[in-house]
Amino acid sequence: MSNIPSDLKYTKSHEWVRVSGDIATIGITDHAQHELTDIVFVELPEVGRKVKAGEACAVVESVKTASDIYSPVSGEILETNKAVVDNPALVNSKPDSDGWFFKIKLSNPAELNSLLTPEKYKAQING
């Protein structure tokens, strides 16, 4: 059974968002890492890059496949998590904490309202 922390927001494409003021931290969900399994490589966006909501800006690779990661919100990349680049298995072991991908300074905080609640995300992955 996948872990779905109640303090996060979610996307249909299995990213999570943790909001603190006007900064959002983004990663992939426990369900996503479980589906991908054996993550062997993570490619993250450049700091300073401006991304739009829904834009592919990172790649996560398992043994079998490469998958795009989409920014759930618009804004500027403030920081990326070097730890997951050095140790991609962190995404498998701690997807919603130490396995985070990048932080964004929100340019349109209203977008947060269109993200999924934990209940809705749970319904999606069980449906």
Added chain:
Amino acid sequence: MGLKRTALFSAHQKLGAKLIDFGGWEMPVQYTSITDEHLAVRNAAGIFDISHMGEVTVSSAASAEFLNHVLTNDIRKLAPGLGQYTLMCNERGGVIDDLYAYQLSGGVYLLIVNASRTEADVAWLKAQWEKFPRRSEVNLTDASHNYSAVAVQGPRVKEFINNVFPNASVSAMRVNHVTDLKKNQIGGFKFENQSVLVSRTGYTGEDGFEITGEANAIVKIWDKILEIGAPFGIKPCGLGARDTLRTEVCYPLYGHELDEETTPIEAGVGFFVSLDKGEFIGRKVLVEQKANGTKKKLIAFKMTDKSAPPRPHYPIWANGASVGIVTSGTQSPSLNIGIGMGFVPPEFSKPDTKIEIEIRGKRFAAVVVKKPIYKKS
């Protein structure tokens, strides 16, 4: 069109397998993790459902002559109870399929072919049979629907496999125990009064066996092997691990390294082409290539830069130009680096040649290595 399912489908579901479409079959790609399953086969044991593979039987007085006309290897090398890797080519020398041929008893041959190619193979074989002068002395049957099969692979398999088949063989190679079979030998054994064929073959680079028989016997054998193999660390393994295992040891996969536009010489499997056995389909082109060389050659490579894993269709660069294409690529679970195979012009095919693999628009350093990429130390 619905996907075909093997007799082991419900066993896969019970084990929580993740299922994918593989050549029209709904097959397990993994149960827990490709890496764990891969390492189980390298270090202990794994079992694979290979029931999707096709079976063709060829028998009667002119069967050997017919097979030597359509296959590249020399079928006359096969005594009853022996098998060989071989290829079936078109007139251009392009590969229709790669397969295993066994002689079960005098003049009775079993061909094990790729799932994705079974239909094409049978159509091709029938067309050649129509043109074959002694066709009245050749019986050709697509027996795929009669057979299911499993592969049991890994260094510890020999420690428990005899407990699945307690008695001596009853047909083909006569041995007292399954473990008395040598590489490429095949014997008929009884499992609870049902006959199955057991060969010492596989597609992983490890010691192991492939077991072919009727569906209800194979379903019982699957359960039995998982049960008695448990203390030895056996894991059910999916097609994901099957692919990484064969890539590490550079076994070609049809549709990747082999296709109708690629010859066995280009794909580096010329060892299984017997140019001196007499006429066979594709021989003219293969003789010419053997003498004068080919325009492309299959290489194996390792990434030397830290990079994402190489994948099929990524461009291969050398001397600042795009010179070839990756056919298979993955992160190697045994070596923990990116590895792959691909076609390049012969001048870039020597081991130690520095090449680059283009991954999402950026180029990363790699080096051509001798096959196999992974070898047991």
